[in-house]
Amino acid sequence: MGGVLVQVLGFCFWAFMWFAGSTVIVNPTTTPTPSAGGGGGGGGGNQQPGPATAVAAAAAAIAVDGTKAVATTDGDFVCATLDWWPPEKCDYGTCSWGLASLLNLDLSNNILLNAVKAFSPLKLRLGGSLQDKLIYDTGDPQQPCNPFVKSTSDMFGFSEGCLPLQRWDELNDFFRKTGAVIIFGLNALNGRIRLRDGSLGGPWNSTNAASFIQYTVDKGVDSRLINRILDPSYLDSEISTFRNLQGILKASGTSTVAWVGEAGGAYNSGHHLVTDAFVFSFWYLDQLGMAAKYDTKSYCRQTLIGGNYGLLNTTTFEPNPDYYSALLWHRLMGTNVLSVNFKGTNKIRAYVHCAKESNGITVLLINLSSDTTTQVSVATGDGVDNVARDSIHNGQGSRKLSRTPRLTKENGVTREEYHLTPKDGNLHSQTMLLNGNALSVDSDGNIPELEPVEVDATQPISVAPYSIVFAHIPNFDAPACR
Numbered sequence: 001m002g003g004v005l006v007q008v009l010g011f012c013f014w015a016f017m018w019f020a021g022s023t024v025i026v027n028p029t030t031t032p033t034p035s036a037g038g039g040g041g042g043g044g045g046n047q048q049p050g051p052a053t054a055v056a057a058a059a060a061a062i063a064v065d066g067t068k069a070v071a072t073t074d075g076d077f078v079c080a081t082l083d084w085w086p087p088e089k090c091d092y093g094t095c096s097w098g099l100a101s102l103l104n105l106d107l108s109n110n111i112l113l114n115a116v117k118a119f120s121p122l123k124l125r126l127g128g129s130l131q132d133k134l135i136y137d138t139g140d141p142q143q144p145c146n147p148f149v150k151s152t153s154d155m156f157g158f159s160e161g162c163l164p165l166q167r168w169d170e171l172n173d174f175f176r177k178t179g180a181v182i183i184f185g186l187n188a189l190n191g192r193i194r195l196r197d198g199s200l201g202g203p204w205n206s207t208n209a210a211s212f213i214q215y216t217v218d219k220g221v222d223s224r225l226i227n228r229i230l231d232p233s234y235l236d237s238e239i240s241t242f243r244n245l246q247g248i249l250k251a252s253g254t255s256t257v258a259w260v261g262e263a264g265g266a267y268n269s270g271h272h273l274v275t276d277a278f279v280f281s282f283w284y285l286d287q288l289g290m291a292a293k294y295d296t297k298s299y300c301r302q303t304l305i306g307g308n309y310g311l312l313n314t315t316t317f318e319p320n321p322d323y324y325s326a327l328l329w330h331r332l333m334g335t336n337v338l339s340v341n342f343k344g345t346n347k348i349r350a351y352v353h354c355a356k357e358s359n360g361i362t363v364l365l366i367n368l369s370s371d372t373t374t375q376v377s378v379a380t381g382d383g384v385d386n387v388a389r390d391s392i393h394n395g396q397g398s399r400k401l402s403r404t405p406r407l408t409k410e411n412g413v414t415r416e417e418y419h420l421t422p423k424d425g426n427l428h429s430q431t432m433l434l435n436g437n438a439l440s441v442d443s444d445g446n447i448p449e450l451e452p453v454e455v456d457a458t459q460p461i462s463v464a465p466y467s468i469v470f471a472h473i474p475n476f477d478a479p480a481c482r
Contacts, residue, residue: 054371055465060344061377064352064361066478069336071295076123076181078288078330079300080311081262083128086158088150091268098314100306102126103147103167107174110445111317112305116178118447119330124175125261125300127185129156134187136212137165165215172219183300225266225274226427229283230368232346238287242294249295257297263287264302270309278422278429280309281325281468282349282366288329289351289364292337301326313430319447321422321432324439325468328418328450332362332470336480348374348463354481360474361481367463375460378473413475416452417461420468427466 082105085097099105106112116122130148133156137145148161175182191205228234245258265283266275274280284301291299301322305312311323334354338361342350347369355362365376423431423438432439435453442448452472455461461471 056372058345058369058372058374059377059460060342060348060374061379062350062352062363063341063343063379063381064363064476064478065339065341066361066380066476066480069354069480070339071293071337072297073292073295073335073337074123074297075335076119076121076330077292077298077333077335078119078326079123079125079183079259079298080304080326081125081128081300081302082304083302083306084130084134084148084161085128085269085306086148086150086161089157089269094269094272094308096269096272096308096314097306100303100310100314102171103161103163105305106317107170109317111319111441112312113174113178114441114445114447115312115317115319115323116180116304118327121179121181122304122330123181123183123298123300124304125183125185126171127183128262128302130158130161131185132187132189133158133160135160135162135190136168136187136208136215137162138208138211138215139165163212168212168216169219172216225271226279229274229279232349232368235283235286235290235349238290239294242291242296246294258295259297260287260291260299262300262302264307264309266309269307272308273428273430275309276313276320276322276430277427278321278420278432279427281321281420281432282368284322285325285329285364285366285468286349288326288333289349292333292353293351295337317445318441319439320430321420324432324434324450325420327447328420328470329364330356331450332356332418332472333364334362334481338478338480344376345369345372345374347372348376350376354478355472355474358472358474359481360472360476361478363461363469363471363473365461365463365469365471367465367467367469369465371465373465374463376463377460378471378476380476380478413457414454415457415474416472417455418450418452418470419464420470421464422466425466 082102083097083100084103085101086103087095087098087101089095089097116124133148133154135143135145145162145164146160149159150157151159174180186209188204189200190208192200192202195201249256249258264270264275265280265287270276288299301311303310305317306314310320311326312319332355334356336354338352338354340350340352342348347367349364349366349368351364352361353364354360363376363378367374417435419435421433421436422429423433434450439448439450457473457475461469463469
């Protein structure tokens, strides 16, 4: 089953139907969030890896093939979602959605407005499980517009609900103010009946959706989870999903492209202080890098706001760490994806794109090690082998790499680096540091400037334990980026 995007006046309406030539939305494997208090065993429970007192050093190098791009993404690769869940949506005794639904979100909040504006534009997918139980108000007095009501006997735990036209107008006004690009999930189960085997069958009753679209046209408008996040082999397990889909699309001979339509990394609204904390940026940025490498055109994060995995805090609207990770990706990583041959520790995840609206390339490095700083040199082609051969051991277990080969070397040439770390070294922190400075909105709700540090471009990139680095290297001559 595929999905079809129907664009009307700048809106993409999403309907799941049996078609061959379509945009394919993929939901990568997610990890079940452990129930609170679950699991036996003695001792102190699951241990959270923390920063070590002694920090080792290691050397690594990247060989970047800049002759051609191996894949391309949409210009607006980063995508987030907004959902329909009411405040009564609870998982494992925790009700994490608050007033973050499309039906009750405070659209006048300055932090929310500025957070979306900062992307210029941010792609937003409106939908989720309850979209299939949503009825659109059409102004028909014979069909009352009632809210979702908690009901354990109904699918997804809620009764049918309704989107009032006034609220739809308010949402459209918000989208116009922020410049967001909208993809709307239609109620594809409307009119279908439950079959004996529990599945739903029968034709889709599209009458309500057609009226809604016409109105729009007329208006013009767990520590196990932590350990998995830090486990390179677990992160690599997602590769087959993207690689297999890429193969299927290539073999199809059609113009079909792949999207990740909804990915939050954990079932049932995520897990507080994991999916809304610094540690989750390891998973999130690795997913963006991996998806882009296998020619995925867009990646929609579940959610912009709502649950425990929102880019924004559900109650305060303050950006969570992943928001800043997404914003840096959006501003620094161009659409052309370059091939990378990384030699060194498997604790470093490395991705390279042509720089966005600038010369050279942008390198993304993710260090999953708790105790090792890695010095990463960037070379072209097979230059990484020369770097490895010329490495000098300093007698303290660390390795100093020779100068980066085949880069344009001019006196005073620098690169821009963005080092991301958690506050106080705590992976569960909801405060992200950029080059040692805490990121937070000001009293007017403005998103902070994301300023880099300038570093000698001929020196290796230093990636501290449990940290993330974006490095813009303007003097890297890659033909694919010209």
